[in-house]
Amino acid sequence: MKKIALTGIKPTGIPHIGNYLGAIKPALKLSETCEARYFIADYHALNACKDPVELKKMTVEIASAWLACGLDPKNTLFYRQSDVPETFELLTILMAFTPKGLMNRAHAYKAMVQNNLEANKDPDDGVNMGLFTYPVLMAADILLFDTDFVPVGTDQFQHIEMAQDIAQSFNYVYKTQALKIPQPIAQEDTKTVVGLDGRKMSKSYNNTIPMFCTEKELKKLIMSIVTNSQTIEEPKDPDTSNIFALYKNFATPEQVENMRARYLKGGLGWGQAKQELFEVINAELKPIRERYYYWMNHQEDIWNALKEGSQKARLLASQKIAQLRKIIGID
Numbered sequence: 001m002k003k004i005a006l007t008g009i010k011p012t013g014i015p016h017i018g019n020y021l022g023a024i025k026p027a028l029k030l031s032e033t034c035e036a037r038y039f040i041a042d043y044h045a046l047n048a049c050k051d052p053v054e055l056k057k058m059t060v061e062i063a064s065a066w067l068a069c070g071l072d073p074k075n076t077l078f079y080r081q082s083d084v085p086e087t088f089e090l091l092t093i094l095m096a097f098t099p100k101g102l103m104n105r106a107h108a109y110k111a112m113v114q115n116n117l118e119a120n121k122d123p124d125d126g127v128n129m130g131l132f133t134y135p136v137l138m139a140a141d142i143l144l145f146d147t148d149f150v151p152v153g154t155d156q157f158q159h160i161e162m163a164q165d166i167a168q169s170f171n172y173v174y175k176t177q178a179l180k181i182p183q184p185i186a187q188e189d190t191k192t193v194v195g196l197d198g199r200k201m202s203k204s205y206n207n208t209i210p211m212f213c214t215e216k217e218l219k220k221l222i223m224s225i226v227t228n229s230q231t232i233e234e235p236k237d238p239d240t241s242n243i244f245a246l247y248k249n250f251a252t253p254e255q256v257e258n259m260r261a262r263y264l265k266g267g268l269g270w271g272q273a274k275q276e277l278f279e280v281i282n283a284e285l286k287p288i289r290e291r292y293y294y295w296m297n298h299q300e301d302i303w304n305a306l307k308e309g310s311q312k313a314r315l316l317a318s319q320k321i322a323q324l325r326k327i328i329g330i331d
């Protein structure tokens with residue numbers, strides 16, 4: 001029996017290379033050995049996006065991105081969260097097993113409260129219940145499909161640990177193993193991809209390299225990476241350089257060793273290092289970019305693939321819900 005891998009990405013804008021290296025690429029690698037279930041977390045996005053046209057556009061964009069990166073809907077269950085309403089029934093069940101205190105500890109919520117306090121506002125200013133209970137919906141996504149592995153960046157680990165806690169508490173109450181305990185997995189080398197300013201690459205920091213900008217825009221962004229004022233001749237430390245950190249994610253091991261040696265020796269200027277970074281990133285993204293635009297021009301096919309995927313997903317989901325309803329006495 002193959003293990004089950006599941007992950008979701010929120011449709012919140014064109015994915016960047018942090019999403020690509022931290023989530024999409026490892027997930028697709030995992031789909032070679034696992035039964036994969038990858039979906040678009042559109043109800044998670046509703047917390048932040050209240051513009052219907054924009055939400056739909058971002059859904060198509062993220063679906064195109066998955067397909068362009070190589071997701072094959074014939075081998076991978078590919079669906080939209082909102083097309084599997086069993087998710088929301090499981091959410092209701094799980095709410096009864098989720099201590100409020102657990103949600104109080106969620107990083108995203110805590111960060112908002114902290115910002116509000118610092119700005120002398122009400123601690124819950126701007127916090128909706130969707131944001132507060134975000135980890136429970138995520139637990140429902142995961143537990144509905146008997147997930148073994150959840151490929152995500154480390155920023156999501158806390159959410160997976162909460163899904164484990166919630167599942168354990170359900171299993172304990174009913175003396176059952178009905179909810180499988182999921183494990184988060186992140187690849188060591190792409191745990192945190194750095195952005196243009198050296199912080200974690202994130203849409204929230206405005207420091208991203210989007211996956212599908214033109215070659216010209218890509219080059220311009222890479223040239224804007226923040227560096228120090230060392231001269232060309234000076235030897236440089238590869239391990240504190242964000243250009244080198246990004247380079248490692250795209251270059252071959254030989255290229256990385258070569259670049260490391262040139263950093264240490266001196267004579268490699270930041271401009272040249274950026275140029276070489278641009279070349280390796282562009283070589284990998286170019287074919288993906290072309291496929292992305294193909295899919296963006298064939299949106300009907302995307303919707304059909306998602307519809308087909310959700311029909312298969314619902315079949316599995318409804319069996320799980322029937323099993324759980326029996327356990328809780330609502331059957």
Ligand code: ADP
Binds near residue numbers: 012023154202203204
């Ligand atoms: P963002 O921080 O830009 O809003 P999301 O929170 O939507 O990104 O993340 C989507 C997926 O991409 C998650 O699995 C997350 O862990 C992963 N991810 C996002 N940024 C990075 C990064 N800089 N490095 C590694 N993985 C990342």
Ligand code: TRP
Binds near residue numbers: 010137159
């Ligand atoms: N919270 C995830 C993110 O922000 C997206 C997500 C929603 C997810 N449901 C999930 C990821 C289930 C893994 C499994 O990136």
